[in-house]
Amino acid sequence: MYVLEMNHVSKSFPGVKALDDVTLKVKSGTVHALMGENGAGKSTLMKCLFGLYSMDEGEIRFNGEPVAINNVKEALSLGISMIHQELHLIPYRSVMENIWLGRFPRIGGAKSPVIDHQAMYERTDQLLKDLNLNSITPNDLLRTLSVSKAQSVEIAKAVSYDSKIIIMDEPSSSLTENEVEHLFSIIRSLRQRGVAIIYISHKMEEILKISDEVTIMRDGHYVGTWEASELTTATIIKRMVGRDLTHRFPSGESNIGKELLRVENYTSPNPRSFKHVSLTLHEGEILGLGGLVGAQRTEVMEAVFGLRLHNEGALYVRGKKVTINNSYDAKKYGMALLTEERRATGIFPVLSVQQSSA
Numbered sequence: 431m432y433v434l435e436m437n438h439v440s441k442s443f444p445g446v447k448a449l450d451d452v453t454l455k456v457k458s459g460t461v462h463a464l465m466g467e468n469g470a471g472k473s474t475l476m477k478c479l480f481g482l483y484s485m486d487e488g489e490i491r492f493n494g495e496p497v498a499i500n501n502v503k504e505a506l507s508l509g510i511s512m513i514h515q516e517l518h519l520i521p522y523r524s525v526m527e528n529i530w531l532g533r534f535p536r537i538g539g540a541k542s543p544v545i546d547h548q549a550m551y552e553r554t555d556q557l558l559k560d561l562n563l564n565s566i567t568p569n570d571l572l573r574t575l576s577v578s579k580a581q582s583v584e585i586a587k588a589v590s591y592d593s594k595i596i597i598m599d600e601p602s603s604s605l606t607e608n609e610v611e612h613l614f615s616i617i618r619s620l621r622q623r624g625v626a627i628i629y630i631s632h633k634m635e636e637i638l639k640i641s642d643e644v645t646i647m648r649d650g651h652y653v654g655t656w657e658a659s660e661l662t663t664a665t666i667i668k669r670m671v672g673r674d675l676t677h678r679f680p681s682g683e684s685n686i687g688k689e690l691l692r693v694e695n696y697t698s699p700n701p702r703s704f705k706h707v708s709l710t711l712h713e714g715e716i717l718g719l720g721g722l723v724g725a726q727r728t729e730v731m732e733a734v735f736g737l738r739l740h741n742e743g744a745l746y747v748r749g750k751k752v753t754i755n756n757s758y759d760a761k762k763y764g765m766a767l768l769t770e771e772r773r774a775t776g777i778f779p780v781l782s783v784q785q786s787s788a
C-alpha cells in the first residue's frame with residue numbers, strides 16, 4: 431500500500447547529524463507534505479531518496495521491495511523525480527530540448543547521431559496537453575518563460591520520466607497566488623493518475639489545502655505522520671518546534687522616528703505603469719506595499735532606486751529633495767534594494783561574497 435517507505439534513515443555531515451532514525455511512508459496517489467523548521471533535515475532526506483546523497487544507515491522500499499539508490503539516474507529509472515527550489519533548466523534551450531536532454535529521440539535507433547525533432551516536438555506537445563499547460567509550446571526558449579512556467583516545464587519533465595513519486599522542495603516559494611493555484615491543479619491531476627507527491631513547504635495554509643498526509647520532522651528526528659484533516663496550523667507549529675507557540679510572530683514593538691524617505695506623485699513615462707504614487711517612510715518603520723500581481727509595486731520601488739524612469743514626481747531623503755538616476759545615487763543616500771529575482775538581478779553567482787558586495 432505504500433509506494434515509498436524510508437526506514438531508520440540516518441545521515442551525518444561533519445559536525446551535524448542531519449538525519450537520525452527518520453521514517454517516511456508515502457501512499458501512491460496522495461500528496462504527502464514534509465514539514466519542519468529550517469535545518470530539520472527535509473532536503474537532506476529528499477536528496478537521499480533522489481540519489482544525490484548516500485545514507486549512512488537505513489533502507490528504502492519502493493512498492494514494498496528494498497531498493498538501492500546510488501545516483502540520480504537510478505532514482506529516475508525507478509520513477510522518482512525531484513523538482514528543486516532553484517530551477518535547473520537551461521535558459522537558451524527550448525522547452526522540448528530541456529525536457530528530453532540526454533535522451534533525445536533519434537532517427538534510426540538510439541545510437542544514431544540524428545535527432546528526431548519531429549518526434550521530440552510531438553511528444554512534448556502531448557505531454558504539455560496532458561498537463562493542461564496550454565500557454566507553453568515545445569519551441570519556447572526557457573529564458574522567455576516566467577518562473578511559474580519554467581517550473582511547469584520541470585514538472586512536465588518529471589512526468590515524462592513516468593514518475594511514480596515526484597518530490598517538490600518548496601515549489602511555491604517564488605510563485606504568486608494565482609500561480610500556486612495553477613500548481614495545485616497540476617498536482618491534483620497527477621494525484622488522480624496515481625502519482626505520489628512529496629511536498630515541502632513552510633506555508634501552513636497551503637499544506638492544509640493540498641496535502642492528504644503530513645510528516646513532521648524536528649532537528650533531524652521524525653516526529654510523526656498525520657492525516658492533514660486532523661491538523662491545524664497551531665498543531666503543526668507545536669509539533670514542528672516542540673512546544674506551544676502562543677505568539678507566532680514576535681510582538682511588534684516599534685519605535686518610529688523621523689521621516690526618512692518621501693516619494694511624491696511618482697509617475698512612469700509608460701502609460702500602463704505606475705501613476706501618482708506617494709508614500710512616506712520613517713525611521714524604524716516597516717512599510718508594506720500591497721497590491722495584486724501586475725499592480726506595479728516592483729516598478730515603483732525600482733524607480734525609487736533609480737533603475738527605472740519616472741517623468742513626474744519628487745523624492746525626499748530626510749526632508750531634502752534629491753535626484754536618484756541610478757543605483758549608485760541610491761547607494762549614496764544609504765538605500766539598498768533586495769530584488770525580486772535574486773539569482774538574475776540580486777547576486778553574481780560566479781563572484782565571491784566579498785567581490786559581490788563591493
Ligand SMILES: Nc1ncnc2c1ncn2[C@@H]1O[C@H](COP(=O)(O)OP(=O)(O)O)[C@@H](O)[C@H]1O
Pocket residue numbers: 443444446447448466467468469470471472473474475
Ligand atoms: N551538504 C551539507 N554539508 C553539511 N551540512 C549540511 C549539508 N546539507 C545540509 N546540512 C545540514 O544538515 C541539517 C539539515 O539541513 P536540511 O536538510 O537542508 O534542512 P531543511 O531542508 O529541513 O531546511 C542542517 O543542520 C544543515 O546545516
Ligand SMILES: [Mg+2]
Pocket residue numbers: 472473474599
Ligand atoms: Mg530544505
